[in-house]
Amino acid sequence: MTTTTTGRGAPPPRTVPELLDWRTALHPDRVAVEVHGVARLTFAEWSAGAGAVAAALRHRGLRHGDRVGLVFGAHDWTRFAVAYCGVLRAGGVAVPLSDRLAAGQLGYALTHCAATAVVHGDDTPTPPVPPGLPVWTCGDLLADPGTNPDQADTDPKLSAARPGDLAQILYTSGTTGRPKGVAASHANLTAGAPSHPRRLALAHSERFLHAFAIGTNAGQTMLLNALTAKAGALTLPRFTPLRFARLVEAAGTGTVFVVPSIAVELLDSGALRGRDTSGVQLIGSTAAPLAPAIAARLAAAFPQATIVNYYTSTEAAPAQTTMIYDPTRRDAVGRPVGGQLMVADAHGNPLPAGTTGDVWLCAPYPRAYYRDEAANRATFRDGWVRMGDVGRVDADGYLYLTDRHQDVIKTGAFKVSTLEVEAALHEHPLVAEAAVVGVPHPVLGSAVAAAVVPRPPTGPDGLSLPALRGFLADRLADYQLPARLLLLDRLPRNEGGKVLKRQLTGLFDN
Structure with a gap:
């Protein structure tokens, strides 16, 4: 059974730098990304910084399609945003990586994607990278005296990115084995992005709060949200329930994104006790199943908020299902948004409503595993992504998960x-x-x-x-x-x- 939700008349695909240019022209002085108590980044600063980084990278030999590892921590979201868009503006491929990865994990990712350079935060030690790989801080690139930031966009030799070009590689969590690099094009990352100022997402919020790690699909979603939402992104240099709760209560925080483990820690800590949460209108949970009991507790703690669970994967994004918390459908994970949903048999044939089988999602401009054709054949098929989950779709189009295949x-x-x-x-x-x-x-x-x-x-x-x-x-x-x-x-x-x-x-x- 399939359910189609993609609309007609969608705007032509864009690149991420084009999306940044659009937002900068609309709201140059608006704060796009803020690390509480550390740094703020306006759209004008983001665009100028990305141009400077792009020019510096090209000056240092970056070629179209070269992969660049970006090793950053939670305190450096603003510099990460600049470096990320700078790599893409120069025609390169960004490989976001957490600074908390072990040396072996970091080395594997950089070797697997054949990275040509690494960029990291200004205030962190040089990451342990494979020998001979150039390593620069974002500050090094911004201060490069031999470049002109405007050159990155005006010099035809720089081979500007195109919507179909590879834009990023994200390494999966590796919960079931060796991490895989999931490659996404610019068109994939900007699919569904607004093209009119009145259609910016999260218009009810001045800012949206999250504590997701750099290098994860959820973290990258927050970065793209900063480009497509009316609200600015707000995060913490280090998550603690008390710090997070203070920002939940702060004026202007209308949207909060969590993973279930953060939700549990926040609820159990008592940090929300006595706080006014009435300003929060949306709580979004992603990355792992949200147990109905936790969803009910979130609804009680945020009585004015709509509780939404998002079901997707690094491989399937931006295709997803969304589920507004409904006590009458406690176990449902929602209906598809931005793509199609199918439950199929072992051969990929659609099954009727109510029948349990493999869960597949489909979205325009699909992703793929980087340099892993065997895994691609097992997971991707004609734009569809096998989610690795077992589930069923009811007569109303709601998806219910049974489990992960291997679990x-x-x-x-x-x-x-x-x-x-x-x-x-x-x-x-x-x-x-x-x-x-x-x-x-x-x-x-x-x-x-x-x-x-x-x-x-x-x-x-x-x-x-x-x-x-x-x-x-x-x-x-x-x-x-x-x-x-x-x-x-x-x-x-x-x-x-x-x-x-x-x-x-x-x-x-x-």
Whole structure:
């Protein structure tokens, strides 16, 4: 079953620098990106800085299509924005990477994409890059005395970017194996971007608040939002629930974006207690499934806000489904926006409503894995992206996820959805976070195991396996009940907030 939501008469594709030029002409003095207490960047400053970086990179030998690693941290979002658009303005390909990556992870990404240079933040140590790779700070490029910022746009030899050109490579989280580089064109990144000033997104907000990491798909979405939204982007040099809550309450914060782990930390910390959250009109959650119990808590904490869950992936963006929190459809993840949705059989044939199968999304100007044709054949097909999830679409077009393909637990004659068990666990008042995995069992093949971050108390009156199974008995079938329980201080997560379930499985063996 497919549901088409792409509109007709869409404007022709643009490049990211063209989008920046458009916003600069409209709102040169408006703040586009702000790191609270650290730096602000207006559109005029963003455009001028990107031009200077582009000219400096071309002066230093950057050729059209060359890949440039951008290694930045949360305190340097403004310089990252300048460097990112500078690389693209010069015709290069940006490879955003978090400064929190281990040396091996960083080296793998830079080697895999054959990066020709690395740019990093001004106030951070030189990142550990492969030998011989040029490394510059953004400040080095902005201060390059031998360049003219206007040259990057006027010199025909600089081969300006075109909408179909490769613009960025994002390395996936690697939760199931070696990270893959997901390549996106300019047309992909600007698809759906407004072309009229009255159609800017998030018009109800003066700014939108987030705490997403550079190098993640969610982080890149926030950067593109800064170009396409009426509201400016606001983030923190370092996330803490108290700092985040203060900005939630600040005048002008009309939109807040979170991942479920941030939502849980914010709600459990008490930082919102006594604060006026009435100015927030939209709470958006992405990157991981939002358990219904967490969505309900967000709705209570932000009574004036619409709670929206976004379902997509690094490979499928900008195609996504969106779900406005609806207690009558607690488990739905929404209907498609900006593309098409399909549930198909193992051969890619569409299935009728209500039938469980593989989830696929489709959007114009699709992405692809960089230098990995085998993976492309398994994941991409005629513009469609196999999401790696199992689910169904109901008669009204709402998608319901069963689980990730690799996470479904086969125990005896039954298949168990870890998402369903996790949603039930989140309803327990002493469960702060939960993740469910399958562990080896000598008879059943696999058994259901739950890793839980408990809320106090954790002593005799706290969580135990018998007590937890008793709580879940009215919510789950007997074969879905956890046979193993592991209490942790925190769940292992990647930069994007996703739980590293492969690491969890190993913890049950200890």
